[in-house]
Amino acid sequence: MSTSSLFFASLSIAMLSLIVLFTRTRSRTRFSWKQSYPPGPRVAKMPTFDAWVKYRDWGNEYGDLIYLSEWNTLITNSAEVAIDLLEKRARIYSDRAMTPIMKLCGGENLLSVECYSDKWRRDRRVFQQTFRQAAISRFYPAQYNNIHEFLRKLLVTPEDFMLHINGLSQGLIPKALYGLDIGSEDALTTKVVEIIDTFGKALLSGSFPTYEWFPFLIYMPSWFPGCTFKRVASECGRVVKEVNTVPFDIAMDHFLGIFSHHLSQNGTGTSPIVELAMQKPQDIEEIKAMGAMSFIGKARFALLLTMSSVSSFILAMCLHPNIQLKGQEEINRVIGQDRLPTFEDRRYLPYVEAIYREVMRLYPPVPLGFPHISMEDDFYRGHFIPKGCTTLPDLRLNHLRAMNRNPNMYTDPDQFLPERYLESSTGPFESIDNIYAYGFGRRVCAGRHIADNTVWLTIATVLAAFTLSKAKDENGDEIDIPGEFTNHFFRHPKPFQSNITPRSPIAGDLVLATADE
Numbered sequence: 470m471s472t473s474s475l476f477f478a479s480l481s482i483a484m485l486s487l488i489v490l491f492t493r494t495r496s497r498t499r500f501s502w503k504q505s506y507p508p509g510p511r512v513a514k515m516p517t518f519d520a521w522v523k524y525r526d527w528g529n530e531y532g533d534l535i536y537l538s539e540w541n542t543l544i545t546n547s548a549e550v551a552i553d554l555l556e557k558r559a560r561i562y563s564d565r566a567m568t569p570i571m572k573l574c575g576g577e578n579l580l581s582v583e584c585y586s587d588k589w590r591r592d593r594r595v596f597q598q599t600f601r602q603a604a605i606s607r608f609y610p611a612q613y614n615n616i617h618e619f620l621r622k623l624l625v626t627p628e629d630f631m632l633h634i635n636g637l638s639q640g641l642i643p644k645a646l647y648g649l650d651i652g653s654e655d656a657l658t659t660k661v662v663e664i665i666d667t668f669g670k671a672l673l674s675g676s677f678p679t680y681e682w683f684p685f686l687i688y689m690p691s692w693f694p695g696c697t698f699k700r701v702a703s704e705c706g707r708v709v710k711e712v713n714t715v716p717f718d719i720a721m722d723h724f725l726g727i728f729s730h731h732l733s734q735n736g737t738g739t740s741p742i743v744e745l746a747m748q749k750p751q752d753i754e755e756i757k758a759m760g761a762m763s764f765i766g767k768a769r770f771a772l773l774l775t776m777s778s779v780s781s782f783i784l785a786m787c788l789h790p791n792i793q794l795k796g797q798e799e800i801n802r803v804i805g806q807d808r809l810p811t812f813e814d815r816r817y818l819p820y821v822e823a824i825y826r827e828v829m830r831l832y833p834p835v836p837l838g839f840p841h842i843s844m845e846d847d848f849y850r851g852h853f854i855p856k857g858c859t860t861l862p863d864l865r866l867n868h869l870r871a872m873n874r875n876p877n878m879y880t881d882p883d884q885f886l887p888e889r890y891l892e893s894s895t896g897p898f899e900s901i902d903n904i905y906a907y908g909f910g911r912r913v914c915a916g917r918h919i920a921d922n923t924v925w926l927t928i929a930t931v932l933a934a935f936t937l938s939k940a941k942d943e944n945g946d947e948i949d950i951p952g953e954f955t956n957h958f959f960r961h962p963k964p965f966q967s968n969i970t971p972r973s974p975i976a977g978d979l980v981l982a983t984a985d986e
């Protein structure tokens with residue numbers, strides 16, 4: 470190497486070192502005049518299973534805000550903090566983390582994981598127009614259909630109740646939105662069910678360890694050792710695209726009178742999504758994305774979230790027969806025994822409402838909520854929260870700690886006590902925005918009104934028609950229900966046995982009669 474090259478190389482290295490030194494000093498200075506980060510432990514690995522147990526321990530040690538500096542992650546373990554940050558400062562805390570894995574999984578086309586952007590705003594607006602409170606009565610017929618079918622299955626093969634819960638509301642969105650009969654056995658549904666599990670993993674740190682340890686693997690071909698995650702994620706992305714177009718195209722063909730293989734047997738065959746596309750052709754892409762999100766949401770999230778809530782309800786009723794009886798007495802008193810509850814009855818059934826609220830409080834199907842990412846540096850309670858921070862609202866701790874603050878309203882937080890809502894100053898019919906299981910702020914569950922209706926009606930009609938109790942063994946002894954839950958991102962009861970019988974011959978007849986509707 471010539472002397473001049475050597476000189477320039479040395480000069481470049483010296484300048485580079487100066488730049489690094491300057492940047493480091495600046496960032497330290499920048500930080501020193503700001504406040505300290507919230508307290509928290511140093512952790513090399515995020516807990517993947519039963520994470521909330523670890524978060525609870527940290528909460529006891531560090532308080533309402535726990536900051537994991539190595540992960541730039543903030544865990545909010547009080548409802549007050551979650552509302553302050555995720556709702557009152559929603560302008561800052563409404564982004565999602567779009568990792569390369571999630572991009573590969575087709576995340577940019579899914580509202581729930583899309584980054585906060587104009588595209589998200591457009592997608593969300595179309596979704597909300599369709600599923601807002603004032604518009605959801607158009608889904609009632611499909612909801613009754615679905616839930617009544619579930620009751621009939623419970624009557625015929627009660628021992629398979631878990632299976633029936635899985636099927637519950639699975640066909641709801643295809644029928645209600647596209648006017649199509651796409652059941653749980655349809656090839657498209659099967660594919661969707663498979664890919665959504667991949668999505669759940671992509672959202673959770675620790676699920677793809679090779680990628681997390683060696684992020685550069687994302688740039689390697691999928692045959693490269695350790696790159697199986699790439700194959701899995703690309704397949705996921707392909708199916709998301711398929712769901713975006715296939716049901717929409719069938720519904721459109723059907724609308725145009727070309728294709729009728731999937732024509733709804735019970736419905737008129739009308740398709741709100743096609744009607745919407747006809748009215749607003751300029752929004753066609755957002756409308757398709759809304760359909761895909763709902764389809765995927767209902768095909769799998771519903772399976773997991775609605776399934777989680779309904780099976781948690783059955784579990785709670787088997788464990789608390791007195792509470793079940795009180796709910797049934799209220800239904801007898803208000804509605805009588807010659808018909809099943811309807812949506813119109815809801816406001817007259819405070820105890821049933823309280824049971825529903827308690828199921829959602831004690832058993833949130835997504836205990837850690839979906840992560841919200843901060844879009845700016847922020848200060849809160851004297852602490853510095855950096856831009857890009859992942860904020861996890863720990864729904865389980867939120868409830869427990871919120872209760873600690875309000876002993877009149879929430880005594881015995883670990884207990885299943887619907888009475889707490891009846892005794893509270895607001896009563897059980899608060900806005901569903903106060904059900905934290907549906908999340909917070911601008912990213913709050915966009916399907917919460919239809920989810921809320923579905924879970925409520927299922928609870929009310931099951932209470933009206935059936936008695937739920939622990940199953941018995943061959944000696945007539947009750948089989949214990951351990952009450953265990955899965956410990957992943959989605960949380961639901963592990964399989965258990967239950968004895969489900971019609972409350973009376975009339976109740977059985979009422980259920981059977983729903984087939985003629």
Ligand code: HEM
Pocket residue numbers: 580581582583593596600762763766767770771774775778834835838839840841906907908909910911912913914915916917919920921924
């Ligand atoms: C019991 C059932 C359900 C529960 C417990 C639930 C819960 C949640 C939660 C916790 C979030 C994240 C909120 C946040 O980030 O703060 C969410 C988001 C979302 N949910 Fe639900 N959900 C349910 C059913 C549904 C259904 C049936 C649909 C579709 C029809 C749906 C559509 C969505 C969408 C689109 C988002 C993303 C919103 C966004 O990021 O802008 N959900 N849900």
